Amino acid sequence: MPILPKRKLPEEAEIPTASMADIAFLLIIFFMLTTVFTRDKGLKIVLPEKTQQVVKIKGERIIKISINDRGEIFLGEEPITLADLKVRVQQRIKDYKQAHGGKDPLVVIRTNVDAPYERMIDVFDVIKQIPEARAVSLASIRTGGG
Template identity: 35%
Template sequence: MSLQQKKEEPEIPTASMADIAFLLIVFFMLTTVFSANKGMEHILPPKEENDDVVDPQEAVYIQIFPSGQFTMDQTSYYIDDVEKVYEYVNSKVQVNAKKPIIVDANPEARYGDMVAILDQLKLLSAELKQDLAITIPTPEERELYQQMRQ
């Protein structure tokens, strides 16, 4: 009687395949560099010890609406006239260089409208070679400013 040996088919051992896949996933997660989206650079002015106190009523208040309009000190303009921001703020800053500029964008307003206004302010800041006191209010500050304006 002859015993027949079973021929074993060659195969790749897959018992540790899940472990290898897991280690590869962990390796790629740890070594991948995630790109961070950079927003607009906004450099805050340095804190000075003897800050002149400016009455909030004297601040330039720019309010941006979802309809494509904005107001500067309660005078209404369309976003197509964004160059008026440069002219108006320039005239106000010539009188008082530390005059705060409040840019209040409605949450439903287009992002591009706010960027266009901030671009005009940055252009003015570069031309005057001084940092402007630009501020974007929090919701609490927004309510306070609107109460003061009424």
């Protein structure tokens, strides 16, 4: 067996790390450019749970807002404009609270199924802007009963 000449020990192995920062920053820039910031936003609501038993609510506790198939808005039975709605509903809530010892009334938005979705959002937006309106419910009207 030939004797191998003793190898000289290498000085010291070193990994060049000077360009590591460059690589990392390059990756950061890549991620920043490819990330699409999509902020999800909208109007929150919690739907009522579906139960077998019917929950009965006194008629006077309900503040009814209806939207018909042409997109016209009614507070109770009388027609109203979007601009007036906020003040009127606010007043109704205040009156109810005074009469019933601070109990919250229920605001119900009944939308005809043929009405444009935008109208319902317009009304819901107005109600959302009233801090006193805590209980809001959505319902639909089908033409010819319902």
